[in-house]
Structure formats: structure tokens, C-alpha cells
Amino acid sequence: MGQMGRDDHEAIRAVLSGEKDAYGELVMRHSRTLFRVAYRITGNEADADEVVQDAFLRGYRSLEGFESRSNFGTWIYRIAVRCALDKVAGRKRQEESRIGDEDDREQCEIQVADSTAGPDRLLLSREIAAIQQAAMHSLTPTERSAFVLRHMEDRTTEEIGAALGIRPNAAKQAVFRAVQKLRRRLAPLRATT
């Protein structure tokens, strides 16, 4: 595979000149970052792996439209956020189509945590994780993505807006709504922790 030392822009020029393998350098350089944000948004390892691959595929196909003055890392990160958002939205639609099962499923997640044997602390920790997961699940895809980008990825309101394709004020409101919902869902934990 070509020269690993070249920077992103050189690699992009090489790809557009027909050197497909140069894209591998970009994939290797940015995969773990994309996996991190994809996992945080989808909350699922397999989905996150799919999102990473999908983002790089979309990125490759759109590479001619990449502005040379932009940063490839930021550009592909935004694509990955969009892919993750699509993934969560698709999953949400599927779940809504069988909405009757929803409560049972959440209940089941929490019960699994309850039934795990082990020290009290471990049990409590698992229970908290399950409740948090359910709380994150209650957010809309946009709220969830905005919250992840703000809270876990330390992105500014403007960056969140750009990544999600919404105005900064809408991004800020999405974060507010997400935090309010999460706090309501997690309020029972305050008594136990």
C-alpha cells in the first residue's frame, strides 16, 4: 500500500488520480475516531462497525466533492455522524412498527441486570448501565446524537449543528431536551447511588 507518511490531502489527491489504495491510509487513520462516535450514537457495537464502513464508502464516493481547504477528519466525521443518525432513525422506525413489544424489551434489559449474580456493587453498576441505556434509548435520534456530540465528544453547538445539518440554535435545543429527558429517566438512581 502506497506511502503511509503522506498527509490526508496528499492521500486524497492520490485517490483522485486513480490510486485507490491511498484511501486505505485515510481509513486506517480515522477508523477508530469514527467507531468511537458511531458507538456512542448507536449504542451498539455491531451497528457502530457498520456505520464506520458505510461512512468510508460514502466518503469515497463523494471524494470529488471534498473541498481541498477542508479538514478530511472533520468531513468524514460529519458523514459518520449522519450515517449513525440514519442507523438510529431506521432502528427507531422498526421498533415503532412493533411498538407493543417496546416496554417488554426495556423491562427485559433491566431484569437481566437484576438477575446477574455477583457483588452488590457490580450488580448496581450493571443496573445503572441498563437504566442509562434505556434512558438514551428514549431520546429521538437527533436528541441522542446532539447529546453525544455535546456531552461525550465535547463538540461546540456550531459543530453539532454542522454535523447534524441543523441550525446551531436547534442543536442547542436538542441538547437541552436530551438532558432534561435523561435527568427525568435517571432521577430514581439518585436515591440509590
Place this chain on the structure above:
Amino acid sequence: MKHLTEEEMIEGAYGEGTRDAGMHLQECAACSRSFAELRSDLSDLDRMEPPERADAYGTHVWRAIESSLTAYAPRRRTWFNIGLMRGLSYAAACALLVGGAFYAGMHWEHWTQKPATAQIGQPKPKQPIVLVVLGDHLDRSERLLVELKHVDAENEAMMPPLRDEARSLLEANHVCRKKAEESGDTELKSALDRLDHLLTEMANQPGGLDAAAIERLKHEMNSDGLLFEVRVLRSRARDREPARGSQLNGGAEL
């Protein structure tokens, strides 16, 4: 004392709070307590860490997608550059036309100042749009909308030229909108506003235009009858536009 809202506290927790809010937190015990609870709730959520991925993860991803990618042909790069140059030259030509027309318009105003002052008491004529520039702009916009309407959304090679053309039209559209607003032409202003929205979407779609974006833009364009309206306005501009030579020599129709 006015307490902080939850929104203000959330802003503060993420370092985007105002100075006043920060000072209030120092003075108000109730808000300070609520803020501490919020910080505690948020810090609990930090436990959600993604699983580790080995250094070889990138290689694994590359192997998974490599076979799905077709190498870019070198000529496509050349074509891309030509597309870019074409976009830039459109923008430059447009800017030249707009500048020339404004200059001509200023002189026209100057030359016609005396007759105008003789008509004191009569309603002030509407500030005009430079019809030649507007006609050209609407022509190009119509062509772009027709291309958008008929483009094969699956054909990725068609996306960069559409996006480039949208970008080059945006600047002229801003100028025309401004002039429409100044001249009180609300119908034109409204159409150019909607055109602006569509062009912005086409020009700045994150990740570039893809099939889904194209379908959505087609739907937006069709649902508000933008193409039809642009055609009507173009036809109106053409009817009002005098012969091009005299227009450019004598200034715009004002």
C-alpha cells in the same frame, strides 16, 4: 431574585453559560445546589465508554470495504478541475455583469436626475432590478432546476456539476434578492428566497449530494412549484428586457 432556568444551567454545565449566570450561581444557594445536582447527573453519564478497538481496526475496515470501491480514473480528476474552473468562471462573469450593470445604473440615475426632480409630487418609481442580469440568472437557475428534476439520483458523476453550478448561482441570487427587496418586488423576492434555500441545500450538503438528498430536493422543488415560478419570472424579465446592446450601453431599466 430571579433564579436560573434549567436551560441556563445546562448551558453553564457545558461552558456556554453567560457571565451573569455564573455570578448568580455564586450568590444563590438554591441555584448552586441545583447546578451541583445537574453536574452530578451529567458526570454519571460519563460511564458510557465505547469498547476498545485495536490498532489493526483500520486495516480490518479497509479490507471490508476495499472490494466495493472502484478506482477513480485519472481523467475524472481533470474533469473535476474543469468543472471547478467552469464554476469559478461563471461566478466571475456573473460578478462582472452585476458590477457593470450597477455602474451603468448609477450613471443612468445621475443622467436622469433633472427630469426626476421636475416630477416632484408624483409617486417615486420602484427601484428596478437589472433585468439583463436577472434574466441571465433566471435562465441559468431554470436550467439547473430542469437538470435537478431529471437527474438520475443514482448517477454519482452528475452530483459534483450540480453542486458547482448551485454554488456559482448562489452569489448572483443574493444580489438579485437584495435588489428585489429594495425595489419592493415581493413576488420576485419570495421566489428568489425559495430558490436561495434550494441552492444553499444543493451547495452545502454535508458529505456531498447523494441519492436521498437529490430525491428530497426534487420533492421540495416540485411541492412548491419553484420551477414553474422561475419560468414565469424569467419570461416576465425577458418581456421587460430591452435589446441587450442598448441595455448595457444605456444602463439597466430602472
